[in-house]
């Protein structure tokens with residue numbers, strides 16, 4: 616192993632181990648990995664969560680009017696990291712029918728548990744906090760959405776570098792993150808504080824979501840572009856607000872047992888606080904929002920190989936050409952399909968000049 620890869624591994628390993636502080640083991644139905652401290656996501660993997668994620672996906676699409684922010688053109692290999700129910704992956708397959716779509720998640724979605732692999736995408740069970748099970752440059756478009764409650768602060772740079780590794784040079788990486796609902800009144804503020812306290816014991820800082828652009832730049836991405844939004848929560852936000860209201864309060868109700876287990880809070884107090892936040896939002900006294908942070912960037916293209924062969928011109932090579940042709944080619948093996956071009960130049964006038972010289976020398 617070359618010395619520099621040993622050094623790099625050591626650095627990554629240090630970041631990983633420092634990122635997982637001792638936290639109280641949590642029992643979260645459908646997520647044995649939380650108990651094992653390999654993943655930190657504290658919402659159960661059950662039908663209510665699946666429906667919540669699909670609703671949330673719908674609200675995001677309604678609000679932004681798109682599933683795709685990066686300027687991708689006909690990507691052939693797409694990866695969705697933390698793919699959840701697979702809704703985004705399926706819609707990307709519909710949008711780019713020729714693409715091979717892969718979804719990766721630490722938990723197997725209920726639909727796949729019941730019916731096996733879907734036809735639209737290939738599901739791979741893996742943990743994004745561990746080395747990704749794909750060779751370098753495997754995808755043209757890598758997307759990761761809403762892991763701000765699952766990735767420890769110190770591991771963000773490691774995770775984004777891993778996404779860069781599996782993205783082909785010239786391909787795009789897109790990160791879509793959020794923060795907990797704010798501006799919803801004191802009960803919401805209390806839930807926000809408890810939420811941060813709970814995941815904080817696992818090294819997670821919820822506010823890291825707003826740094827997605829910086830993570831991409833630090834990982835070496837170029838053309839990094841950032842966008843943000845604020846999804847309304849509650850009736851003031853129309854259809855999106857109504858959906859986000861259902862999303863957020865279902866989410867908090869699903870997290871409540873983890874708040875009780877992880878922080879030792881009184882169950883009734885937690886439930887009453889959630890009910891109060893719900894009442895505040897629906898009373899119209901507060902206009903709560905869920906901040907959204909979007910960033911996308913491109914893996915730079917390196918390693919273009921060019922060559923010149925069987926040179927037919929004296930000013931390029933000192934030997935006379937056999938063919939009278941010059942071949943000039945360039946290639947970039949990571950782009951899919953591999954991009955090679957070949958230019959054949961016939962130096963006709965030079966060969967004519969050579970022939971004339973030869974004729975003069977031989978007197979013919």
Ligand SMILES: C[S@@+](CC[C@H](N)C(=O)[O-])C[C@H]1O[C@@H](n2cnc3c(N)ncnc32)[C@H](O)[C@@H]1O
Pocket residue numbers: 653654655656668669672696697698699700703719720721722741742743744759760761762765
């Ligand atoms: C809020 S959901 C978002 C799902 C999907 N990206 C979406 O936007 O609908 C977070 C997802 O991250 C997954 N997750 C949490 N920790 C993970 C990890 N360490 N590795 C891979 N997936 C993880 C969870 O299982 C869950 O499906």
